[in-house]
Amino acid sequence: MNQETLAIHHGYEQEGLGAMAVPLYQTTAYDFKTAQTAANRFALKELGPIYTRLNNPTTEILENRISAIEHGAAAIATSSGQAAIFYAIANLAESGDNIIVAEKIYGGATTLLTHTLKRFGISAKIFDSDNADDLEDLIDDKTKAIFFESLSNPHISVSNTDKIVQIANRYHVVSICDNTVATPILYNPLDKGVDVVVHSASKYITGQGLAIGGLIIERDELNQKLIDNKRYPQFNEPDESYHGLVYANLPFPIFTLRVRLSLIRDIGATPAPFNSWLFIQGLETLALRIKQHSQNTLKIAKFLESHPKVKSVNYPGLKSSPYYDRVQKEFKDGYASGLLSFESGSFEFAEQILNKTKIFSVVVNIGDSKSIITHPASTTHMQVPPKDLEKSGVTPGLVRLSVGLENVDDLIEDLKQAME
Numbered sequence: 468m469n470q471e472t473l474a475i476h477h478g479y480e481q482e483g484l485g486a487m488a489v490p491l492y493q494t495t496a497y498d499f500k501t502a503q504t505a506a507n508r509f510a511l512k513e514l515g516p517i518y519t520r521l522n523n524p525t526t527e528i529l530e531n532r533i534s535a536i537e538h539g540a541a542a543i544a545t546s547s548g549q550a551a552i553f554y555a556i557a558n559l560a561e562s563g564d565n566i567i568v569a570e571k572i573y574g575g576a577t578t579l580l581t582h583t584l585k586r587f588g589i590s591a592k593i594f595d596s597d598n599a600d601d602l603e604d605l606i607d608d609k610t611k612a613i614f615f616e617s618l619s620n621p622h623i624s625v626s627n628t629d630k631i632v633q634i635a636n637r638y639h640v641v642s643i644c645d646n647t648v649a650t651p652i653l654y655n656p657l658d659k660g661v662d663v664v665v666h667s668a669s670k671y672i673t674g675q676g677l678a679i680g681g682l683i684i685e686r687d688e689l690n691q692k693l694i695d696n697k698r699y700p701q702f703n704e705p706d707e708s709y710h711g712l713v714y715a716n717l718p719f720p721i722f723t724l725r726v727r728l729s730l731i732r733d734i735g736a737t738p739a740p741f742n743s744w745l746f747i748q749g750l751e752t753l754a755l756r757i758k759q760h761s762q763n764t765l766k767i768a769k770f771l772e773s774h775p776k777v778k779s780v781n782y783p784g785l786k787s788s789p790y791y792d793r794v795q796k797e798f799k800d801g802y803a804s805g806l807l808s809f810e811s812g813s814f815e816f817a818e819q820i821l822n823k824t825k826i827f828s829v830v831v832n833i834g835d836s837k838s839i840i841t842h843p844a845s846t847t848h849m850q851v852p853p854k855d856l857e858k859s860g861v862t863p864g865l866v867r868l869s870v871g872l873e874n875v876d877d878l879i880e881d882l883k884q885a886m887e
């Protein structure tokens with residue numbers, strides 16, 4: 468079945484009253500009815516709800532749906548995108564290990580992966596995901612994961628996934644791709660051989676800026692990479708915290724199962740059932756929305772490129788972009804999602820544009836139906852020293868847009884008057 472159909476129907480069988488909408492199971496716990504059922508669920512002899520920190524019927528529909536839409540084998544939902552990234556890494560690496568992280572990723576992921584994890588003994592090495600020429604040399608015996616974004620936020624660059632996957636597979640290292648900005652409608656990293664996809668559901672999946680959430684999806688047959696792989700004894704040796712369970716012996720996709728049974732169980736960053744329900748509503752229209760976001764953004768990018776006061780525009784859907792060919796080849800219908808940035812030339816002019824726009828809101832979020840404008844140098848990248856700023860492409864005059872679903876002519880008019 469195609470993604471649009473899966474997004475509306477997959478994983479939900481009507482029962483009882485025949486409710487058309489997925490029911491919201493706003494509950495903490497579940498009645499097992501018999502002692503035997505309770506014992507079977509804990510022993511994994513029978514799958515079913517135990518306690519909402521571990522699983523919930525509404526959240527499970529979201530998990531099954533996103534897994535189908537991303538062409539995966541299984542998924543687990545978390546309370547935020549940051550939690551999804553943390554669990555995906557913590558499932559692979561422990562104190563003394565290292566991970567390899569793309570230079571151009573979301574700021575929150577950078578601080579988590581390079582600073583916070585260091586306090587737990589996991590160190591990060593940085594690579595250039597545009598080309599991945601430096602990746603192979605960074606891998607050693609203690610390398611447990613390679614992390615990158617398909618379409619990066621806020622740099623709006625497109626990674627060389629094929630090359631990253633080739634190198635990861637040569638060394639039997641798990642690759643993790645954050646697919647938040649591209650969305651599963653435009654790009655499916657698992658089809659390219661990536662092992663694990665993570666999402667911040669807080670962006671295009673909710674689509675209207677309604678809730679914070681995250682998702683982890685594993686590819687089909689990832690078990691084969693994990694089983695008997697010396698890098699990952701945690702999947703092959705008895706788990707003392709779970710009665711000596713050996714994940715490699717289970718007939719399920721074991722990556723997300725281990726996140727559930729050992730990480731979510733203990734750390735507990737689980738989604739609220741109501742938020743899962745909101746993400747289910749968002750997924751239903753994701754395919755329609757992301758196309759419109761992409762079309763609106765391309766029109767605005769072309770308008771800005773032709774504007775005499777704009778120095779340059781960064782949008783992978785533009786022919787002038789170094790990522791244009793990659794997007795045309797790999798992204799659905801050449802759509803490049805809803806983020807663009809442009810160089811206004813000065814801090815003062817950038818400030819003027821932010822202050823004078825009426826429809827665009829000054830907000831540090833992306834993927835909302837409502838258009839958003841940000842000035843990275845004075846907000847998200849404020850703590851970065853000036854010399855490092857230039858290196859990461861964040862100049863004083865850089866303005867970033869997350870283009871929403873308003874009428875694009877109104878958005879262009881708004882930008883035009885703000886630049887006068």
Ligand SMILES: *Cc1c(COP(=O)(O)O)cnc(C)c1O
Pocket residue numbers: 547548549550573575576616620645647648666667668669670679680681833
């Ligand atoms: C927002 C974002 C995150 C973090 O997600 P939260 O849901 O805010 O925790 C991670 N990756 C990318 C690419 C993002 O845009």
